[in-house]
Amino acid sequence: MAWFKKNGLWITVHFAALIPLMWLLIDFWFDNLTVNPVQNITIRTGDTAIQLLILSLACTPLNIIFGWKQVLPLRKPLGLYAFMYASLHFLTFIGLDYGFRWGLIYEATFEKQFALVGFFALFILTLLAITSNRWAMKQVGKNWKRLHQTVYGAGLLAALHFMWARKLDLDPEALLYGGVIITLLIIRLPQIRKLFTNFRQKRKASLAATE
Amino acid sequence: MQIKSSEITPEHIYLTRRRFMVGVGALVTGALVSSCGSKTESAPAIAPVQAKTIATPTPRPVATIANPTAASASTSEPAAAATPYVEPAEPFASVKADELGDALNSYQEITNYNNFYEFTTEKEGVAAMSTNFKTSPWTVEVGGLVNNPKTYDMDDLWRKFTQEERVYRLRCVEAWSMVIPWLGFSLAALLKEADPMSKAKYVRFETLYDPKQFPGQESAWYTWPYIEGLRIDEAMHDLTILSTGMYGKRLLPQNGAPLRLVVPWKYGFKCIKSIVRIDLVEEMPTSLWMAAAPREYGFYANVNPDVPHPRWSQSTERRIGEWSRRQTLPFNGYAEQVSSLYQGMSLQANF
Numbered sequence: 001m002a003w004f005k006k007n008g009l010w011i012t013v014h015f016a017a018l019i020p021l022m023w024l025l026i027d028f029w030f031d032n033l034t035v036n037p038v039q040n041i042t043i044r045t046g047d048t049a050i051q052l053l054i055l056s057l058a059c060t061p062l063n064i065i066f067g068w069k070q071v072l073p074l075r076k077p078l079g080l081y082a083f084m085y086a087s088l089h090f091l092t093f094i095g096l097d098y099g100f101r102w103g104l105i106y107e108a109t110f111e112k113q114f115a116l117v118g119f120f121a122l123f124i125l126t127l128l129a130i131t132s133n134r135w136a137m138k139q140v141g142k143n144w145k146r147l148h149q150t151v152y153g154a155g156l157l158a159a160l161h162f163m164w165a166r167k168l169d170l171d172p173e174a175l176l177y178g179g180v181i182i183t184l185l186i187i188r189l190p191q192i193r194k195l196f197t198n199f200r201q202k203r204k205a206s207l208a209a210t211e
Numbered sequence: 212m213q214i215k216s217s218e219i220t221p222e223h224i225y226l227t228r229r230r231f232m233v234g235v236g237a238l239v240t241g242a243l244v245s246s247c248g249s250k251t252e253s254a255p256a257i258a259p260v261q262a263k264t265i266a267t268p269t270p271r272p273v274a275t276i277a278n279p280t281a282a283s284a285s286t287s288e289p290a291a292a293a294t295p296y297v298e299p300a301e302p303f304a305s306v307k308a309d310e311l312g313d314a315l316n317s318y319q320e321i322t323n324y325n326n327f328y329e330f331t332t333e334k335e336g337v338a339a340m341s342t343n344f345k346t347s348p349w350t351v352e353v354g355g356l357v358n359n360p361k362t363y364d365m366d367d368l369w370r371k372f373t374q375e376e377r378v379y380r381l382r383c384v385e386a387w388s389m390v391i392p393w394l395g396f397s398l399a400a401l402l403k404e405a406d407p408m409s410k411a412k413y414v415r416f417e418t419l420y421d422p423k424q425f426p427g428q429e430s431a432w433y434t435w436p437y438i439e440g441l442r443i444d445e446a447m448h449d450l451t452i453l454s455t456g457m458y459g460k461r462l463l464p465q466n467g468a469p470l471r472l473v474v475p476w477k478y479g480f481k482c483i484k485s486i487v488r489i490d491l492v493e494e495m496p497t498s499l500w501m502a503a504a505p506r507e508y509g510f511y512a513n514v515n516p517d518v519p520h521p522r523w524s525q526s527t528e529r530r531i532g533e534w535s536r537r538q539t540l541p542f543n544g545y546a547e548q549v550s551s552l553y554q555g556m557s558l559q560a561n562f
Binding site: 036099165 | 324432519531535
């Protein structure tokens with residue numbers, strides 16, 4: 001039981017992050033990917049990628065607001081899973097959708113600005129993924145933290161990518177994603193962060209005083 | 212954007228049902244096929260298909276059209292109401308492909324992948340959301356700048372106008388496409404009966420406004436109801452139809468029942484669904500999409516691979532049922548028939 005208490009959250013995250021992939025494979029197997037399977041796979045891998053990325057971004061703010069230290073180690077697996085789904089999403093685009101026809105892909109990427117934005121987001125995630133292991137951490141040294149803060153840039157680009165892919169400029173779902181990412185970013189700002197930590201400390205102190 | 216695969220009829224059930232219906236409907240379908248005579252049997256020939264579906268649309272020879280005398284210009288109520296339209300038990304089309312040789316999409320595909328934001332923005336969710344949509348009674352008001360305004364109920368429209376099969380490609384602005392055997396009648400016939408005044412320059416169409424049945428109309432992101440428009444010469448064009456059915460069946464709600472516009476050389480969103488009003492007007496109508504995103508959706512919306520949507524290319528498309536992309540054709544392959552409508556107009560500026 002103690003073991004589960006220690007590892008339960010971590011295992012849940014791994015399991016949950018793999019469910020969308022398993023579900024996709026099951027639907028593929030049973031030919032249940034709608035009449036437009038390529039679009040279905042594109043949408044599903046993309047949605048999962050941005051959702052996992054947001055969850056990864058939410059860990060630090062959750063610690064700031066509620067003092068949940070146990071979610072901090074989840075940033076890495078969540079981020080890596082987001083990278084995995086983003087890669088699948090990209091491979092679907094160039095392989096399944098455009099059949100590796102580079103001329104068409106080039107045209108689509110530069111005509112569809114949202115594809116370009118998505119590409120940049122994936123580029124950032126790729127950099128972060130290859131520098132996420134201990135060895136690379138040592139190599140990058142003291143700039144590692146700064147490098148990995150660009151994950152917020154990836155998040156914002158992903159939200160913009162999503163927004164532009166929709167039919168309407170101000171798509172509600174896209175606004176929700178963008179709004180959540182910006183909120184998470186604001187909570188991290190040093191001044192705001194201090195506000196929350198001070199509040200928590202005061203509350204802790206007052207609770208201790210009343211006991 | 213979770214897929215709702217549960218909302219789609221699983222294939223095995225569909226197939227079982229199909230097998231069942233084949234049994235039940237064998238006689239009916241057999242009768243239909245035989246009534247089509249040699250035309251059906253010689254379906255592979257491309258030229259006749261083109262002649263039949265495009266160049267000179269002829270009434271579909273299926274003997275289920277309500278009133279064979281509909282072509283007469285008489286505005287009086289038909290004296291003898293003929294037998295009502297009898298649907299074939301199985302989705303039925305007289306040909307297997309369009310005039311370019313592209314195979315028809317299946318009834319299953321056409322009825323389960325729909326853009327109909329009045330129900331939901333999920334294309335796979337529309338069919339399930341729309342099962343209880345009420346299409347009867349239903350009236351269509353034809354008015355505005357006409358000498359002969361009139362409110363029709365759907366039975367009038369079925370009876371009065373010759374229902375024909377028209378096999379058209381449908382190209383969505385989202386870059387997917389289908390080949391669909393519509394059943395419907397020439398919009399020109401209806402407009403002629405309404406007798407437009409000389410001031411009338413455009414035709415404005417309006418979808419039913421009923422948020423109880425159309426939950427999507429609660430969304431404040433769009434200006435409901437859905438509005439679309441055509442220039443009067445586009446509306447009078449031979450290819451333009453008001454559709455009442457598909458694959459020989461009456462339209463299902465997800466496809467725009469009971470009456471929708473079909474303009475095959477324009478992007479799918481021009482083909483307004485569940486029409487309740489048709490007005491002849493002097494000024495160019497502002498469609499719902501023009502109001503929502505004027506930079507992105509113009510009035511004309513002709514299929515054009517050389518005019519990209521501001522955010523995505525229109526040069527290729529995915530035919531539903533195919534894995535690889537195909538080139539998009541100017542005017543969706545109907546350039547020969549319609550390009551003269553736009554002579555001297557910049558298609559880049561009038562997108």
